[in-house]
Amino acid sequence: MEEEKKIEDHSEENSYIRIKKFKFIMLIFLLVFSTAGITLAALSFGDEKAATVAIQERKEFSKLYEAFDMLDEKYFEKVDHKKLIDGAISGMVKALDDPYSDYMTKEENEKFQESIAASFQGIGAEIQEQNGDIVVVSPIKGSPAEKAGIKPNDKIITVDDKNIQGMTANEAVLLIRGEKGTNVTLGIQRPENPEMIKMTITRDDIPINTVYAEMLDNGVAKIQITTFSKHTYDDLAVALKEMQSKGMKSLIVDLRRNPGGLLDQAIEIANLFVPEGKNIVQVEYRDGTVEKTVAQSGKKIDVPTVVLIDKGSASASEILAGAVSETSNIPLIGEKSFGKGTVQTANDFNDGSNVKYTMAKWLTPNGNWIHKKGIEPNYKVSLPEYANxxxxxxxxxxxxxxxxxxxxxxxxxxxxxxxxxxxxxxxxxxxxxxxxxxxxxxxxxxxxxxxxxxxxxxxxxxxxxxxxxxxxxxxxxxxxxxxxxx
CATH class of the missing domain: 1.10.101.10 (PGBD-like superfamily/PGBD)
Incomplete structure (x- = not known):
């Protein structure tokens, strides 16, 4: 009743403005709280019968509303309400300080999906954000990035002379990707060299092959897996059959510079090596619940095998390397892996925007969390200095x-x-x-x-x-x- 009296004390025009503002504030409530699982009753205005509004009070949001009202009413120019809301959500995600969590507006998400659809054209490098820098996880084998000399841990400082420090990985990707035949100039900084290197790379078709097999001397087969995509397991099965027909007596699985990819493909491949009934990977949620993926029966590789890893081996590569190492005593050779031990999921909002966030961590069969640590090889072997x-x-x-x-x-x-x-x-x-x-x-x-x-x-x-x-x-x-x- 007190609120009704206040409205009556003003002119009809001012009453309309206050009601309109109240409607907008409730819209913000709907946008914010609907994603938090809070139930709101329907609102009605004007001549419609008013409905009861049941809102769970969240005192921690009072500062957010106060800041919104202050900017909306007192900023020297008219503000864009949508931009403020997008900025608030983006700020929350950035505050997680997690390079694998990100928010995209409707416009950014549309552009990103378009670039994914055309992702077979570009420079071919997996990147991530680290402490405000865009860092290369690994270039794709045979890609323009690899041919140009891009290496794991390279920092990309500029794209076509535009400084990208502070950008998200998605924002950087949208600048780097482009049509076949077009050029992009990257400003690269390497850990061992503070001087920025300029690289002009011609975008091209990105190789879709992910499995490369060759027979070395004495029946040693070497199979390189460059990433885990939709057909990687099937391609590996074909490669193994070919190597067996050529007299394969032992096997080298090369996961160097493999930035990861689809989890199901890594699990299917691990199942070729992990004994039935043993863990392949474990996923642990915030409440302590652990889901275990266990090796099934079926075709198994029974020749002596080793796995090559390096600092560009990440995510799904580390799942495979950890699984075969801990369950099958398959030696790991090379350098310590990248160290990504988290699992992401994405949520689309009704307005077309999207938030990706880390929802769990994955553990090796023995329960080890390799995040930011990497996996140490059994035999540490570095490439010569001139390789860098x-x-x-x-x-x-x-x-x-x-x-x-x-x-x-x-x-x-x-x-x-x-x-x-x-x-x-x-x-x-x-x-x-x-x-x-x-x-x-x-x-x-x-x-x-x-x-x-x-x-x-x-x-x-x-x-x-x-x-x-x-x-x-x-x-x-x-x-x-x-x-x-x-």
Whole structure:
């Protein structure tokens, strides 16, 4: 009754304004509380019969309403109510300080879904937000990102000269992805090099193959799984059959630079190695409830096996690596994995916006949580230093008397390939020029001693081939398999 008296004390126009404002506030209640599981009775206004409003009082929201009213009434320009609400929800999600939780407005969600539909075109790199930075988890095998020299743990500082620090991973993805044939220039910073590197990458079709098999010497089959997508298990089954037909006696499963993907695919593949009845993975919820996924009967791989992992092996890769290591004594070789031990889900709102959040954590068969820790390999083997040499922009011209980090990278590459560039100090002297000419001569390129364009691209490609051919992690895997047969 007190509220009715207050309304009567004002003019008809002011009464209308107050009722309209009350309706809007109730709309906010509906938007906020409907997602929190609070029941609201229907409202009616004007000539309609009023309904009883049953609202559970939430004192912690009074500050939110006060801030909204203050901005709505006193900000020097008219505010957009929708933007304020979107900003409030986005702020709540960001306050979780979880790189795997994110909020997208209707417009952002629509753009993101469009980019997912066209995700087979772009640069091909898995990224995530870490402490305000956009960090590469891993490039996809055969993608433009991998060919350009993008590496795990690279920080992307700029996209086409726009600083993206502070952006969410989804916001960054929308800037980086694009149509085949278009270019994007990334400003990259590496842990070992504070100087930002500019990389211009031509977007292309992203390889959809996720399984690559080859037969090495002495019946050793090597199968690389680059990500876990819809058809990965089926593709692996085909690859295994092919390797068996070629006399497979032992197996290397390569999960290096595999950023993860679909959980069900990782579980199906793990079932090939984990004995029936043993845990593959456990999922633990906030109330302490644990769901266990147990290996079923069926086809099992019975040849000696090892698994390769590195800092780019994340999420579903770690589920597979942890499962086979703890249940089947399959050795892990390489470097400590990335360390993502959480499970996400997404919720769509009626207005088309979307929130993704972490809803559980996953544990290894023995109950270990590897989040932010990673999985340690049984045999720690690092790639040689030259495998981490920085990318060189092919558009730059490096010649005698040049001095830069790019020159140092070139010297390290030449030295790794057996050429002699002299002192590796970042200064392009006569010995460096001589080494470049020798390289150009060997590759049938223009012999001018200048490092640019085709010469630069060829040099980086040759180094990549050299790393693969002389891969110490694969060599260690073969050594371990050889010993296991004796």
């Amino acid at each position: 040499v920085s990318y060189i922009d092919p558009d730059k011209k490096l010649h005698e008397s040049s001095a830069s980090n790019d020159v140092k990278s070139a010297e390290e590459m030449l030295n790794a390939l057996g050429y002699k560039p002299g002192k590796i100090d970042g200064f392009y002297d006569s010995e460096t020029e001589k080494a470049v000419k020798e390289f150009q001569n060997a590759e049938k390129l223009k012999k001018d001693g200048i490092l640019t364009g085709e010469t630069t691209i060829k040099l980086m490609n040759k180094l990549s081939e050299h790393i693969q051919k002389n891969d110490p992690q694969v060599k260690k895997a073969i050594e371990v398999l050889t010993k296991s047969k004796k």
